[in-house]
Amino acid sequence: MGYLSCNAESAIATCDPYYWDLKKKGRNKPNKGVKKIREFSFAELVAATGGFSADSFLGKGSHGSVYKAVLDDGKLVAAVKKTKLLHPSTTTSFQSHRNNNNCTSPSENEIEILSRVHHPRLVNLVGFCADSNDTKLLVVEYMPNGSLYDLLHSPSRSPPGWIRRVRFAAQIAKAVQALHSANPPVIHRDIKSSNVLIDENRNARLGDFGLALRGHVEDVRIKCTPPAGTLGYLDPGYLAPGDLSAKSDVFSFGILLLEIISGRHAIDINYSPPSVVDWAVPLIKHGEFAEICDRRIGSPADPSVIRQLAVLAARCVRSSATKRPAMSEVVECLKITSKKVHAPPIWNSLKRRVSRAEDSRPLMKLEVYDRSEEVVKVAKLGTMRNRRKVSSVPGAEYGSEAIGLSVGDRMVRSKSVGYFRETKVGPDSSFGANRCLLGRRKPGVAVKMPVVRLSKSRSMGVLHSPRLLQCKSRGFVFDFGGNNNPHSTSTELDFSKLVISFDDKSENETLEKPLFSM
Numbered sequence: 001m002g003y004l005s006c007n008a009e010s011a012i013a014t015c016d017p018y019y020w021d022l023k024k025k026g027r028n029k030p031n032k033g034v035k036k037i038r039e040f041s042f043a044e045l046v047a048a049t050g051g052f053s054a055d056s057f058l059g060k061g062s063h064g065s066v067y068k069a070v071l072d073d074g075k076l077v078a079a080v081k082k083t084k085l086l087h088p089s090t091t092t093s094f095q096s097h098r099n100n101n102n103c104t105s106p107s108e109n110e111i112e113i114l115s116r117v118h119h120p121r122l123v124n125l126v127g128f129c130a131d132s133n134d135t136k137l138l139v140v141e142y143m144p145n146g147s148l149y150d151l152l153h154s155p156s157r158s159p160p161g162w163i164r165r166v167r168f169a170a171q172i173a174k175a176v177q178a179l180h181s182a183n184p185p186v187i188h189r190d191i192k193s194s195n196v197l198i199d200e201n202r203n204a205r206l207g208d209f210g211l212a213l214r215g216h217v218e219d220v221r222i223k224c225t226p227p228a229g230t231l232g233y234l235d236p237g238y239l240a241p242g243d244l245s246a247k248s249d250v251f252s253f254g255i256l257l258l259e260i261i262s263g264r265h266a267i268d269i270n271y272s273p274p275s276v277v278d279w280a281v282p283l284i285k286h287g288e289f290a291e292i293c294d295r296r297i298g299s300p301a302d303p304s305v306i307r308q309l310a311v312l313a314a315r316c317v318r319s320s321a322t323k324r325p326a327m328s329e330v331v332e333c334l335k336i337t338s339k340k341v342h343a344p345p346i347w348n349s350l351k352r353r354v355s356r357a358e359d360s361r362p363l364m365k366l367e368v369y370d371r372s373e374e375v376v377k378v379a380k381l382g383t384m385r386n387r388r389k390v391s392s393v394p395g396a397e398y399g400s401e402a403i404g405l406s407v408g409d410r411m412v413r414s415k416s417v418g419y420f421r422e423t424k425v426g427p428d429s430s431f432g433a434n435r436c437l438l439g440r441r442k443p444g445v446a447v448k449m450p451v452v453r454l455s456k457s458r459s460m461g462v463l464h465s466p467r468l469l470q471c472k473s474r475g476f477v478f479d480f481g482g483n484n485n486p487h488s489t490s491t492e493l494d495f496s497k498l499v500i501s502f503d504d505k506s507e508n509e510t511l512e513k514p515l516f517s518m
């Protein structure tokens with residue numbers, strides 16, 4: 001790589017032949033997915049980081065420091081990685097061979113790799129600075145929500161729930177798959193939780209390509225690059241350059257998956273054995289899946305979720321590289337797990353959430369609104385302290401405090417919310433838009449009871465209700481997105497359109513995808 005001594009255009013040409021080809025052909029707009037790599041001046045980056053001030057300091061890694069940079073009059077926020085340049089004269093033989101025979105520093109390597117691959121699950125390259133003397137400045141996308149390592153291990157944060165954990169695992173798997181399926185493939189070699197950063201939409205992105213290698217395993221430069229990685233995540237079979245394959249990344253991903261499941265570090269002397277593999281794999285082999293779950297959150301509601309995750313992780317960390325799955329298979333497995341974790345028995349999920357939020361308080365209230373948005377019914381649904389299912393709570397608890405049910409008003413407790421039917425009675429009950437609000441009761445709300453019946457469903461598939469059913473609690477929004485026909489008395493609402501979002505930002509488990517596919 002010789003881009004440091006070149007002008008911007010030739011730098012891009014060196015870094016990204018595809019982009020250069022497009023330029024030569026006179027196409028101004030490169031294809032979608034090919035991002036133009038910008039060249040920044042040193043002065044520009046000094047100004048954008050307040051002179052690499054302490055205020056803009058984001059963190060320090062083994063290769064240098066990272067700063068937040070505000071560029072383009074505030075339109076672009078990026079992260080600048082500042083690395084001391086390793087001059088060939090001062091480079092040790094290990095360093096000169098660290099990534100490949102031509103690159104002398106991890107940031108050069110990172111530019112070389114990232115200028116060729118772009119993916120929404122990667123921390124992508126924005127640009128670089130070529131005119132600094134002894135430092136290399138790399139400009140990458142800014143990730144405002146820290147790293148997965150922080151999320152999993154910081155005692156001051158509430159640990160992520162299973163939905164988020166599975167989503168992160170699936171996103172990282174996709175990122176690694178994208179690297180492995182590039183042509184030529186990219187092997188990351190440093191997959192670990194501190195290299196997974198969380199973007200503004202709370203999605204996981206894989207970053208830090210300082211050790212990555214691009215090429216086919218039989219390429220000379222890969223064959224001549226000494227093994228590298230992070231202790232605890234490093235494939236034990238990767239002892240010599242010739243041992244490297246994409247399956248080394250699969251091993252590191254397996255360690256990361258075990259870390260995500262258990263919330264413990266890859267190597268932790270507080271456990272016996274300290275290695276997460278030696279600790280978890282025997283438990284997985286004996287089917288003791290609950291034992292490896294992060295104790296702070298317990299097992300997932302659906303036991304098949306932890307079974308699938310654990311078995312997948314155990315397969316990824318097999319000592320024989322050839323027996324490990326390819327990343328494409330890992331992605332497929334995690335897709336299936338994602339669907340399962342998104343569709344737990346709905347009350348179980350609800351119970352866990354509300355019990356966390358409300359703990360020993362009276363749990364929730366059901367409010368039904370009429371077309372004029374007036375509350376026409378408020379029903380208290382009992383407490384979660386005893387962790388009983390809604391179905392098992394005696395009916396008396398509904399009205400004991402919050403409402404007085406009049407004769408003719410019926411509120412039949414359901415064993416699940418899979419089926420929700422409203423029966424229309426009297427002129428007041430032709431609702432235009434009904435909502436169920438699960439939350440704390442507003443004082444002084446006048447309640448008038450329509451007939452609402454919750455009855456047990458055989459499946460979670462269909463919800464009978466008026467046009468729109470939206471359940472809110474402190475922490476929940478259920479939106480079934482039904483039609484809004486005021487003349488319809490019974491509308492089938494599709495659970496495939498059900499979106500549950502949790503207002504609690506610390507948990508932030510907004511389900512972006514439909515819960516159930518029908």
Ligand SMILES: Nc1ncnc2c1ncn2[C@@H]1O[C@H](COP(=O)(O)OP(=O)(O)OP(=O)(O)O)[C@@H](O)[C@H]1O
Pocket residue numbers: 058059060061062063064065066079123140141142143144146147194195197207208
């Ligand atoms: N794109 C980014 N956006 C926001 N913060 C970042 C970004 N890249 C890195 N950081 C922060 O800077 C810190 C240092 O990152 P860096 O990638 O240099 O090292 P690391 O991955 O923590 O360690 P190592 O270099 O040993 O792998 C990290 O803790 C991370 O929180």
